[in-house]
Amino acid sequence: MLTIVTATYNRGYTLSRLFESLMQQADKNFEWVVVDDGSTDDTASLLKSFVSKALFPIKVVEQENSGKHVAINSGVSVSSGQWIYLVDSDDALPEDAVSFFLDILANDIDVGVVGYCFRKQSFSGQIIGSISNGNPTDVMLMTPTEAGNYYKGDLAYIFNRSALVKHTFPVFEGEKFVPELFVWNKISDDGVLKFFGNKVLYLCEYLEDGYSANFSAMLRRNPLGFGLYYKHQIAREKSFIRKLKCSIRYAQCKLFSMNSGRKC
Template identity: 55%
Template sequence: MITILTATYNRAHTLNRLFSSLEAQSDKRFKWVVVNDGSTDNTIELLQGFQEIASFPITVLSQKNSGKHVAINTGLASTTDEWVFLVDSDDLLTHNAVEIFHGDSFNISDDHIVSFCYRKADLAGQLIGKLIAEEDGKSAYMTPTEASNFYKGDLAYIFRTRTLLKYPFPSFVDEKFVPELLIWNRVADDGQVLFFHHQIIYLCEYLDDGYSANFIHNLRRNPRGFGIYYKSQINRESSIIRKVKCVIRYLQCLFFLLIKKPDLGSVRKPKKYDFL
């Protein structure tokens, strides 16, 4: 079995699309765990309706609005399957996504593999990122940082649950975002990640209120979350240019942290993962 884990916040208008893609799966050996991150729309009622008609198990968890990274931690805590597939609430899967994964995980049975990673496309089926030449083969082992620079586009990761559980997302008071690549890299330190160059199993849409469309705004609001990521990336990047870019972003985070007004009602002791 595989758990499909979705964190959602005020995405009632897109959840039906994701649910329909799960109902259409050619292989139903999966569970859907949805973490409601304090939504104020009709998300809960919609999910309860899905539970009544679904042909697969659905677990709904709720938390106060804390950000996607905390919702992932919450969902993982209830996951018992060997593998977990993180799928955003405004995206969907191809009809054979689960079937493809089960086939690959059966044919490539290696305990050293901590993640299988596939390509994403937009809703029209257009590949996101770089088109890889056929002569480069069907797959390759890389780190997530190497893959990010190689594919130049978002990727669909399926993780071995026990390994992902070892590396929960850090959380910071008054912040609601930590870049996922921080954790994906830590997971890859424990084993190998197999990337499939051409296989698309995930379809996505970039919304106007999403993180990709509001990068600087989110950097300003989440300086610690971004800061711990960019500090880590300085050593992980291989090229001098990318290292310098990470240093610049890290300095931006320090600046935004210095000018950010503290919430005096949310004071807490520094934790070991504070990046300063």
């Protein structure tokens, strides 16, 4: 089974869109695990209504507001599927997302695969990042760092559950964010990641209160999480410029952590 894991915090106004996209899946052989990260809006009542009418199993996990990374850990821990598709609460899936992935999985004889990756597209129809030409089933083998540099945009990942259980997100007291790429890179160290660079399997938008729009503030509030990421990322980047940028970011994190009384 495939498990779709969604961490949500005060996204009642977008959750229905995601739910409807799941209801429209051509193949409903999946479960939806939703982790409510301490929402104060109508998220709880919405999720109850979803459970009552869903055409697929739904598990709801409630936790105190701890951050998306902790919510992902929580969601993975209660998931039943062998494969985990991480989908944000303000995004959605195209109708063939589940069926396309399960078809790929059924025909893949490579036992060393720890994850699959697909393209994201905005709701207006624009590919996130650079456009590549080819067939939807064309595959490239890369690390998440290499893929980010190659595609120049966010990507949609489906990981083997055992890999996410082995590489949980680290948790730092007083912080609510750790860059996902830190964990994705660790997973890629254990096996093969297959990138389908010509297949859209994820629909998204970037909200004003989201991570992308508030990077500087999040860096200041979460210097240990970001610091851990940039410290390891220096060695993973191949170009001198990228290594330098990561070194500068790491130095910033050190400064922010000292100012906040934490040790990076």
